[in-house]
Amino acid sequence: MSIRTIIIEDEEPARDIVKNYLQKYLEIDLIGEFSDGFSGIKAINEMKPDLLLLDIQLPKLTGFEILELTEHSPLIIFITAYDQFAIKAFEMNATDYLLKPFSSERFDVALQKAFEKFKNNQHESPAIQKLIKTVDEKTEFIDRVVVKSGNKIKVIPSEKIIYIEAQDDYVMIYAEESKHLKEKTMKYFETHLNSSHFIRIHRSYIVNVNYIAQLERFTKESYIVILKNGAKLKVSDSGYKNLKSKLNF
Numbered sequence: 001m002s003i004r005t006i007i008i009e010d011e012e013p014a015r016d017i018v019k020n021y022l023q024k025y026l027e028i029d030l031i032g033e034f035s036d037g038f039s040g041i042k043a044i045n046e047m048k049p050d051l052l053l054l055d056i057q058l059p060k061l062t063g064f065e066i067l068e069l070t071e072h073s074p075l076i077i078f079i080t081a082y083d084q085f086a087i088k089a090f091e092m093n094a095t096d097y098l099l100k101p102f103s104s105e106r107f108d109v110a111l112q113k114a115f116e117k118f119k120n121n122q123h124e125s126p127a128i129q130k131l132i133k134t135v136d137e138k139t140e141f142i143d144r145v146v147v148k149s150g151n152k153i154k155v156i157p158s159e160k161i162i163y164i165e166a167q168d169d170y171v172m173i174y175a176e177e178s179k180h181l182k183e184k185t186m187k188y189f190e191t192h193l194n195s196s197h198f199i200r201i202h203r204s205y206i207v208n209v210n211y212i213a214q215l216e217r218f219t220k221e222s223y224i225v226i227l228k229n230g231a232k233l234k235v236s237d238s239g240y241k242n243l244k245s246k247l248n249f
Helices: 012-022 037-047 063-069 083-091 104-119 125-136 186-192 237-247
Strands: 003-008 028-034 051-055 075-080 096-099 144-149 152-157 161-167 170-175 179-182 198-202 205-208 212-219 222-227 232-235
Touching (some): 003 012, 003 104, 012 104, 037 152, 051 063, 063 144, 144 179, 161 186, 186 198, 205 222, 205 232, 212 232
Parallel strands (some): 003 028, 003 051, 075 096
Antiparallel strands (some): 144 152, 161 170, 161 205, 170 179, 212 222, 222 232
């Protein structure tokens, strides 16, 4: 058997160690090595490897963001220097994880797990989706959103988001210079965007308060928010209470 393999790791010494450990495995066909998330995503989608050796902490994009944006689901062995991330990856049924620094013996264990899955034609896609879901459930605030626009990856700083609109199983993110459809829930953004700046004003809208121009009465018992870009958004009763509390009017 031949297992087409890609390494995504930003530290050259770490890549060299992995390549050295791989040399004795005739089954491994190392088809590429990459040092950042953007080139890694492109390689995964174009080269469609069977096995991915993936560092979680990468410049530009994290390993988790890479998995969220890829169209192909290879077997994955995570590489990390941070135990909390490694445990999370392990719990999500990734093929395995390697906690830096790792020995050749520990590397062998991970490779054998990958070989077994490959032989049994097991796919990682359900585990990847489960992993992304678990990462999403972390309650810490995010400072950026990564979206795919055609063949390009765009990183949107949170402060550049004007508002978010519900779109069935997706959301539409309206930023200063563009808008993007993303497969996330409104609940995710309500939980993960800094509540000092973002308010859920309606079941369909989350707004960055820094872009609010004014609040107007729409009917006798309802209001709309007018944003600095001219957008007019409905405000629910609970949304009005949220705005009143946040903006102190």
